[in-house]
Amino acid sequence: MRAPKRIWAPLALLIAAPVLMGQREPVLVPEVSQSRVEVRQGFTGANLLLYGAVIDPAGARSSTQYDIVVVLKGPTEPIRLREKERIAGIWMNAGSSDFRSAPSFFAVASSRPVGEIVDPLTAAIYELGTQFIQLSPSGQIEPEEQARFASGLVDMRQRAGLYKEDADGVRISEGVLYQARIALPSNVTTGEYTAETFAIADGRVLASATADIEVVKVGLEGRVVQAAERWSLFYGLLAIALSLGMGWLAGRLFARL
Numbered sequence: 733m734r735a736p737k738r739i740w741a742p743l744a745l746l747i748a749a750p751v752l753m754g755q756r757e758p759v760l761v762p763e764v765s766q767s768r769v770e771v772r773q774g775f776t777g778a779n780l781l782l783y784g785a786v787i788d789p790a791g792a793r794s795s796t797q798y799d800i801v802v803v804l805k806g807p808t809e810p811i812r813l814r815e816k817e818r819i820a821g822i823w824m825n826a827g828s829s830d831f832r833s834a835p836s837f838f839a840v841a842s843s844r845p846v847g848e849i850v851d852p853l854t855a856a857i858y859e860l861g862t863q864f865i866q867l868s869p870s871g872q873i874e875p876e877e878q879a880r881f882a883s884g885l886v887d888m889r890q891r892a893g894l895y896k897e898d899a900d901g902v903r904i905s906e907g908v909l910y911q912a913r914i915a916l917p918s919n920v921t922t923g924e925y926t927a928e929t930f931a932i933a934d935g936r937v938l939a940s941a942t943a944d945i946e947v948v949k950v951g952l953e954g955r956v957v958q959a960a961e962r963w964s965l966f967y968g969l970l971a972i973a974l975s976l977g978m979g980w981l982a983g984r985l986f987a988r989l
Contacts, residue, residue, distance in 0.1 A: 758788045758798070760941035762929045769916065769947045777918045780804070782841075783911035786931045786939065799842065799849045799932045800902045800910045801860050806837030806894075806947075807923030813881050829881035832868040836921035837894050841901030841912040850935050858930060858937060862886050862895050893917040922947045 765781035786798050811834045815827045842849065846860045856864045865886065869878050889895040894917065902912040910929075925945040930937050 758786050758939045760931050760939045761785050762941045762943045764943045770950045778916045780914050782927050786908045801842040801930045802912045803928045804839045804914050805835045806921055806925050808833040808835050813885050830870045832870050834867050839896045839914045841898045843902040845899040849932050922949050
């Protein structure tokens with residue numbers, strides 16, 4: 733009989749302890765409550781528990797309190813953001829900006845406000861906040877205009893529940909054990925997610941680790957998505973045929989009325 737997954741984490745920790753004793757820097761051992769989130773019909777979201785421990789083999793920082801920051805990122809995707817302007821009483825597209833790799837989901841949970849943990853440069857390097865997301869803009873655009881579009885994208889996705897920050901979202905016990913809860917909304921994008929955890933002390937990132945989470949569609953919707961990906965040409969022709977057939981049928985029905 734296979735042992736439950738939650739038992740393997742402590743066992744692996746005990747087995748690895750002798751090896752870790754030779755390390756000088758602390759080591760992060762992360763875990764996640766669900767490594768696979770299934771999106772079914774009527775999906776209302778999911779609550780992820782991200783937890784683990786900070787192991788300090790040398791014991792040099794046993795008296796130091798660690799701060800923990802967890803960053804959960806969804807699959808990146810290109811996006812074009814358009815800006816509307818009212819001209820002669822009509823709202824029209826006045827400008828646009830393209831981003832090559834905007835994360836579809838981005839959440840940060842920390843043991844206290846990030847601004848109290850690290851300086852802005854360190855926060856920008858590790859993307860410890862929505863204002864530090866590396867969006868990779870493309871094309872020629874003025875820095876001020878680029879910053880305005882980036883801010884607009886973040887604001888739009890924050891209102892949709894896809895970008896979020898929780899400055900009190902990590903609980904630390906005994907100075908080494910941590911846990912954080914991050915909610916995935918119902919409109920979350922499927923794909924590969926990464927949960928990056930950072931152990932920080934004295935304004936420095938001393939250890940980091942990554943856990944992977946897979947968000948997949950299952951059931952009828954999942955089979956439709958798989959069919960569209962595997963037989964894209966056939967799926968496209970079938971969609972066109974169905975549209976033409978429904979249009980012809982609707983025309984015949986209205987002609988008889």
